[in-house]
Amino acid sequence: MPELPEVETVRRGVDAAFRGGRISAVEVYNPRTVRRHATGVADFQRSLAGLEVTGSGRRGKFMWLGLDDGRALVCHLGMSGQLHVVTDGREAHKHLRGRMRFSDDRELWFIDQRTFGYWDLVDMDGAVPATVAHIAPDVFETAFDxxxxxxxxxxxxxxxxxxxxxxxxxxxxxxxxxxxxxxxxxxxxxxxxxxxxxxxxxxxxxxxxxxxxxxxxxxxxxxxxxxxxxxxxxxxxxxxxxxxxxxxxxxxxxxxxxxxxxxxxxxxxxxxxxxx
Structure with missing residues (x-):
């Protein structure tokens, strides 16, 4: 399972690529990827379309993208999850579970062979998403004593x-x-x-x-x-x-x-x- 250094490395790469980018469409190919979104795949896809990525964050093994409606797209990589920045017209990966298209034609792919990872759209609870608030600070946070x-x-x-x-x-x-x-x-x-x-x-x-x-x-x-x-x-x-x-x-x-x-x-x- 990816641990803190791996998740932070991925977060930095995604942030550098998509901060300030606008989501034009989202496609979910496996419902397990959004299993925590109670209103289902179609609502998840509709809810993200048109939103701008304003930044990103991480706590422990959880990372998220901040959105301009005040919510966050939380991503947990599970055992085998990967987020790929895609700038060419390559063929879809066989384990592609979700695709986020941006207005500049770049894409963010969520690849997950074992399907333990997930995306979740949640409200913020102060500095972290509400679903992450129960997780303790990690050693890089100022809140860690x-x-x-x-x-x-x-x-x-x-x-x-x-x-x-x-x-x-x-x-x-x-x-x-x-x-x-x-x-x-x-x-x-x-x-x-x-x-x-x-x-x-x-x-x-x-x-x-x-x-x-x-x-x-x-x-x-x-x-x-x-x-x-x-x-x-x-x-x-x-x-x-x-x-x-x-x-x-x-x-x-x-x-x-x-x-x-x-x-x-x-x-x-x-x-x-x-x-x-």
Whole structure:
């Protein structure tokens, strides 16, 4: 699933292409793509036609386009969703689920092989869409308080790996970046939040921010064709991964083979020597 760096990379590409653009028509090819729009596909298409894109935003793994009627088009990429900026007359992709046509003849395509992603047209709730308001701020938002977040982590009696994936107190962190931040902090994901010192909790949150920043700088992490940016290009952070997806390979710090385990139905990768 695309995580914060991948979603932010896509948002930047879409914003650069379509901010100030006017939507001339919308075509939805799979009703699952707009399954959250209660009044159906036809109403969704009609509601967007003629509106101007005024900007964009993101919280965690959710991104949205601001519209000149005060609402937002929320996009969640799910497991395999992609947003492509299309400026030529290429043949439609076999997994094309939605197409947004603009008045200058450019198009925004929503491609989603597994159909877990969606588009949703919603009202704003302050700075974020109403359907995103329950998601906690991510580490790049001014509303994110490292000290308060560390204190919340210290009260958790669940595994730290599971806590990092809980979007109600810190958003945007998924399997890849949780494993990488834990490795940098020398913490095993099975440690419980209440077993950490406050200093260690703050260190971990600092590494979360670091690894997300570094991944964003190179366009995110691509393992296959399911994640590409808005121009169809892959991210390159996979080259920098220390533990995720490297089971059996030597730790980059001590050469001990990396181990894969399962925590809360999610895979976890760690060094049994470095991480305690």
């Amino acid at each position: 490292p000290g308060l977040s560390a204190d919340r982590l210290l009260r958790r009696r669940i595994e730290v790996k599971k806590a990092l994936l809980d979007q109600t107190w810190i958003s945007g962190v998924g399997n890849i970046y949780a494993d990488e931040a834990l490795w940098r902090s020398r913490l095993r994901g099975r440690r419980t939040g209440d077993s950490l010192t406050r200093r260690k909790a703050l260190e971990l949150l600092g590494h979360v921010g670091d690894v997300l920043t570094e991944s964003l700088a190179v366009g995110g992490t691509s393992f296959d064709e399911l994640y590409v940016d808005a121009r169809g290009e892959a991210g390159y952070f996979a080259r920098e991964l220390a533990v995720y997806g490297r089971a059996g390979q030597p730790c980059k710090r001590c050469a001990t083979p990396i181990v894969r385990e399962v925590i809360g139905d999610r895979s976890a990768h760690y060094c049994p020597k470095c991480q305690r």
